Amino acid sequence: MGSGLARFAARRLVSMVLVLFAVSVIVFAIFNVIPGGDPAVRMAGKVPTETQIEAIREEWGFDEPVYVQYAKTMEKLFTGDLVSYFTQLNVTDEILNGAPRTFALAIGASVIWMAFAIGLGLFGAIRQGALSDRLLNALALIGIAMPVFWLGAMLSHYLGSEAGLFPSGGYVEFLDSPAEWLWHLVLPWFTLAVLFIGIYSRVLRADVIETMNEDYVRAARAKGLSERRVMLNHVLRNSLIPIVTLWGLDFGAVLGGGAILTEQVFGLQGVGQYAADSIGQFDVPAVMGVVMYGAFFIVVFNTLVDIAYAALDPRIRLEGDGR
């Protein structure tokens, strides 16, 4: 089935290129076409001067036809020539500098939420209907209802500043001090993970309960396998598929969503905080850069996840053929 996979991958890559193009057009339209007023004034930031605005108009081609503006905007974005008129810093450099921190945050958080979701989901399924299960369900609901930035602010204030158990914010490079790095990331990781622990543990619980009633699970029990082996080798292995699929969808969304809010609260100085600071200043070129690179990363990442799934599970390739 090697050629089938190659065909699937080729088709996904072509559609990825089309989506990337559409994403670039939409981002361009959002910033330069849709809003009212002069785009050059918007680019210039909160307190622009007349000469600045004139220079920006020239640079971005705002007097020229829309397609020329689009071409100039793309050229700026992809030659790394995008400069914030507020901080005078290069947007691409700022994003690349912050990226490792954002990935450290998102990857660590997803490890935590996967581990907790699997543990709590299994526990809930085994204790189905018991008080502990219902308590977990209620906690999961509360976790889902809490805005990540508010939870972060509360944890950072009460466990950080007040109790002194954790640093109240900031980031330490891993190479400078691995222990400090870990210490500074514990609260942000948990803050970002709570929502997903809530969602994933409930999805896993429901799936485990369904799988436990399958014939092959009964057969495994009838063979006299221990309950532990039945749960881990037969039930859990199958029930992991839906939450791993969810993870593939959510990881990108976390980078472009929860991470911005969490970084802002904890002052991690990654891409997310750069985005948040730029939004606060209405620094349009910086926000445009973050949105464009962020959306591109997510589209490419999702395509790669799709292809990886197809390689692992031939059924997905067939489904893809039907589209």
Added chain:
Amino acid sequence: MAPLWASEVAHTTPEANHLTDTVEVDGRPTEVVDELGKPIGPTWSGRFFLGADSNGRDIMVRLLYGGRNSLLIGVLASLGTIALGLLVGLLAGYHRGWVDAALNWLMDVIWAFPVILLGVALGTALAIGGLELGPLSLEGDSLAIPILIIAVVYVPYLARPVRGRVLALREREFVEAARAQGMGAPRIVFGEIMPNLLNTVAVMLPLLVVNAILLEAALSFLGAGVQAPNASWGTMIAEGVDRIISAPHLAIVPGAMLVATVLSLAVFGEGVRKVLDPKAEVRMEH
């Protein structure tokens, strides 16, 4: 419910500051904001029930007015999403062919953006110049802008399930009967098919409102949602986080309101889902 009657309940306006006022606390007059600029905490009675902020504004009053904005945006944005999502889903599902392909692709592209990223992009771009789209003209600080942004961002979440239902419904006998009677496409779509989508919409509505309220709070927290002088729970949390060390109640109170609102709506939504459509699979992100 109290936020709905904010202007009747409140003793003052959300913008009025009482920097130099004093109130009685435990029988002693206390300054609303002390010499160091530290606002009083909750008095648990009458004026400044939940304390004041550093401009001497009554938090309870701001909470009511801000809550009114949060709920208003949540509900109106969700209704907007439903109108747009129904339109897209009905068009795509009924016409199929290239209309379907084009709309589906557009939905895929919007779906490719995380909601916050798309909301932030629109919020930042529209906050300065406002919006002029044909006859529609909005100021940058208008509440209609976050409503519009949130309505658009969630359209694919409704359009997709609607399209799926329409694809199934259009093959059913009653639609064929309508076609045989010579009804035109608009009458079939809106008169025959749309009423059958009510269940799907009713199941989605509470979830949409929950997500709209949370997205509004997140955008406002970042400064890309509700703009001053308007307030919402999101902007109040943002102000509170800045002063969390001296006056933690400024952040705790609006956040707790937000959690309570979202929780009750989520539980309500769960109930609606169980009654109307036990097998519905609805997934949102925020």
